[in-house]
Amino acid sequence: IxxxxxxxxxxxxxxxxxxxxxxxxxxxxxxxxxxxxxxxxxxxxxxxxxxxxxxSFKQEAELDLFNEQAFGPAFGRVLLTSIYTLIEAGYPPEAVLVEMYMSGEMAYTYKKMADIGLIKQVEFHSQTSQYGAMSRGIRYRKLPIKAKMMQILKEIQNSEFSREWGKKITKLKFKMIKYFATKQKINRIEKEVRKNLKLKIYDAYEEKPPSEDEMSQLRRISDELKLFEQYYE
Incomplete structure (x- = not known):
C-alpha cells in the first residue's frame, strides 16, 4: 500500500x-x-x-521517483526564478513571497485542480487572470522540458539512478548538495521575511560542511560539485 x-x-x-x-x-x-x-x-x-x-511495484516506484526528480525540481526552479525576478525588479520581498506561495492561494488552486479538474478550475479565477495565463503560456511552449523529463524517466527505468544512489561517493555528494542548499539565497530571504511578518521561523535541518577526510574523497567529483554550488547560489 x-x-x-x-x-x-x-x-x-x-x-x-x-x-x-x-x-x-x-x-x-x-x-x-x-x-x-x-x-x-x-x-x-x-x-x-x-x-x-x-x-505493479515497478510502476509505483517509477511514478514516485519521477514526481520527485522531474516535476518537483522543474516546479521549484520556476518558482525560485519568479521570486528572484520580482525582487530584482524592486518589489518588496514580503509581498513577493506572500504573492508566490506564503498566502496559501497556490495550495488552494492545487486543491481545486484535484477536486474538479486541471483546466476546469480556471473558472474560479477572474477573466483577466484566465486570459493572461492562457495567452502568455504559449511563450513557454518551446522550452525543452519534455526532453529533460524523458531523460530522467529513462534513468529511473534503466536503474541508472538506482546504481548511482547505491555508490558510497553518492552519500558524500548528497551531504555536500544539502550543505549548498542551506546556503542558497532564498533561505536568507525567507528567514528575513518571516521575521518581518512575525511568523514562526523553522530550521528544518542545519547541514555541517564536510570534514577534511570527506573533502579528499570528494575531490574526484569536484567539477560536478562546482555545478551544484553554482546552482544553489
Whole structure:
C-alpha cells in the first residue's frame, strides 16, 4: 500500500473520515489471498473512502521517483526564478513571497485542480487572470522540458539512478548538495521575511560542511560539485 499522501495527512484524513488515494501492488501471492488482505488493510487505514489504483511495484516506484526528480525540481526552479525576478525588479520581498506561495492561494488552486479538474478550475479565477495565463503560456511552449523529463524517466527505468544512489561517493555528494542548499539565497530571504511578518521561523535541518577526510574523497567529483554550488547560489 503506497498512500499518495504524506504520513501526517494519512492520519488527519482518517480522523476526518475523508480518505485519500493510494496505489496498491501485489508481487507474490502464494496463499491466493493477497488481494483480499491488501484490500482489508487499505479499508482499515481509510484509503478506500477515496480510492485505490492497482499497479505493479515497478510502476509505483517509477511514478514516485519521477514526481520527485522531474516535476518537483522543474516546479521549484520556476518558482525560485519568479521570486528572484520580482525582487530584482524592486518589489518588496514580503509581498513577493506572500504573492508566490506564503498566502496559501497556490495550495488552494492545487486543491481545486484535484477536486474538479486541471483546466476546469480556471473558472474560479477572474477573466483577466484566465486570459493572461492562457495567452502568455504559449511563450513557454518551446522550452525543452519534455526532453529533460524523458531523460530522467529513462534513468529511473534503466536503474541508472538506482546504481548511482547505491555508490558510497553518492552519500558524500548528497551531504555536500544539502550543505549548498542551506546556503542558497532564498533561505536568507525567507528567514528575513518571516521575521518581518512575525511568523514562526523553522530550521528544518542545519547541514555541517564536510570534514577534511570527506573533502579528499570528494575531490574526484569536484567539477560536478562546482555545478551544484553554482546552482544553489
Amino acid at each position: 503506497a498512500p499518495r499522501m504524506i504520513g501526517v495527512g494519512v492520519r488527519e484524513t482518517f480522523l476526518r473520515d475523508e480518505g485519500f488515494f493510494s496505489f496498491l501492488a501485489i508481487e507474490q501471492d502464494s496463499s491466493g489471498n493477497a488481494k483480499d488482505i491488501i484490500l482489508a488493510l487499505a479499508k482499515g487505514i481509510g484509503t478506500l473512502k477515496k480510492g485505490a489504483i492497482m499497479l
